[in-house]
Amino acid sequence: MTHSRTPRALTLGSINQDIRVHVSEFPKPGETVLATSGGTALGGKGANQAASAALLGADVVMIGAVGNDGAGHDATQQLNQLGIATSHIGQVDETTGLAVITVDSTGENTIAVLPGANTRISAGDVEQHLDQLLTNEDETFSIAWSQGEVPPEAILAFSDRCRIHNIRFVLNLAPFVPVATEVLEAADPLIVNETEARALLESVGLDTKIDDPQSAANAAHVIATRVARSAIITRGSLGATISDGTRTWHEPITSKPDVVDTSGAGDAFVGAVIAALARGETLVEAGRDGVRAGTYAVARSGTIDSYPTSSEALAAAAVHA
Template sequence: MSATEILSALDRIHGTVSVIGSMNVDYTVTAQRLPGPGETITGGPLRLLPGGKSGNQAAAAARIGATVRMFGAVGTDGNADLLLGALADAGVDTAHVRRADGPSGTTVITVDANGENTIVYSPGSNAQVTVEYVESVRDALVGSTVLGLCLESPMETVTAAARMCHEAGVKVLLNDSPFVPSLPAELVQAADILLVNEHEMAQLLGIDEPEDDDWDGFDWRHVLDEMRAFGFEQAIVTLGGDGSVVLDATADEPVHRIAPVRVDAVDTTGCGDSFMGTVLAGLASEMTLPEAAELASYVSAYAATGYGAQASYGSAEQIREAFAERLA
């Protein structure tokens, strides 16, 4: 599809999304290069920015027009107000987010001159998103078309939320990140679609990555077979700067290769989350999985042109304007 056709899908965003999981304040510093083990280098000014994989995904989906409800926990520190305020500014409904004693979740991020990053995560209040909490917000949680999950919350909580929504007919999209190589069988059974990057896919399925990153010549049908054996009929594998691949055993075209969208990246922090948030919004708006992933390529590419995670996410209008030349 052309850029015009792909980005026209922004006009179709209308669905309702639930996201349960992590909200973190990102302590971010940019340096010329990433430090090695035991090494101290000088960086630029420290920035405190709203983040957390789940919060990012919710913000990305809301900014392009989806109706989004956030579920999770913030602490009793000043960072909690920053997190809730940023989500509200993005258009996310935070009425069901609980306050837990202690600090909010945090991440410490270093970004190099090429936009690559390293991240250290401290769960804080995210560790207090319990099964009991999920049960207490059941009616609101299952009142959406699609649920987004990642693994920055306790596994038993993620599994309970997936099971609850799956049984209610809500489509469940699971992002296996931070990566866990052995997912509970109950979670796999309750999740409809898996989202992983290329390294996570290789580790999860025990498949060697191609030499010289030749993903175009890779045997994706074999990956689909292995993914089905693992328990997923549908999956998206993101390939960083090489685009992504949609695997769908239920479709006439089971392997759909999506080309990358080239931009001058300054910070890739949160780009994967903006991809996931866009897929959530697309699925909630009755798009096919390839359609949602094609749109997500543009939305996440836009995010790479700004600093931070949520701070770099654009509205539908901003994204169209950024790629206006490609629409001509």
């Protein structure tokens, strides 16, 4: 498919400094283990997903907040280097968000997050940023998205402005947090993993198990018909189950990667879905792109450093076609 302009995408999202350590085995309670490697990097679901989308060709504008500290300055600079517009990222009197990530020898991870400045994004801030952006005739967006690492009232204001301006809204409810019914109903798609899907369904009084392909399909259909406009349930090494309310299908991983690091793979998936939808691709095509990006990411170390560029994604797709 040929497009005449770079797709524009708008995100309200979290920005963190990641502290990452690699260990042979996770420490037991009270135990100290020596790490084999480590370092710091840009992180946060918002920043990760924005980076994934930008690497895959989307022109991303980000709304968020960082602290008035070195980590905040570094994060903004790194987002700029990725080509992400940062003029609507505020600086607040709070520490920049922090995530401590531990990765074991199998590629599994544990993550502890201190939200910091991300909690300081208010509904009023969001409305002010969007009024500035969306009243500018030179600014047009085909898609907008958010995640669960920013305050629910900010997400509500964001989705409401998207509705008013007829911008497709996508919600990655990760981690699961209670949000307004209007936010869920606007999501097209609503993206969750299996754990988040269970929590979501429980929160709206629906008891749908997710423990095999059929139950995953049932859950995706229920979310797409009774909660949101469409749904994607990511299922790790099993790919993703997707529903637009009329049709429900499974998008498998076509080749099993050698897993190095699973942290951030879900964000690679979401960013790829956003980039595809911004280009005007269908939900089928976007889901396929998401699975490919997530598969690519788990075979490499790190989060943003493991995400594919457009050319790498095309090369990987050709290999596994």
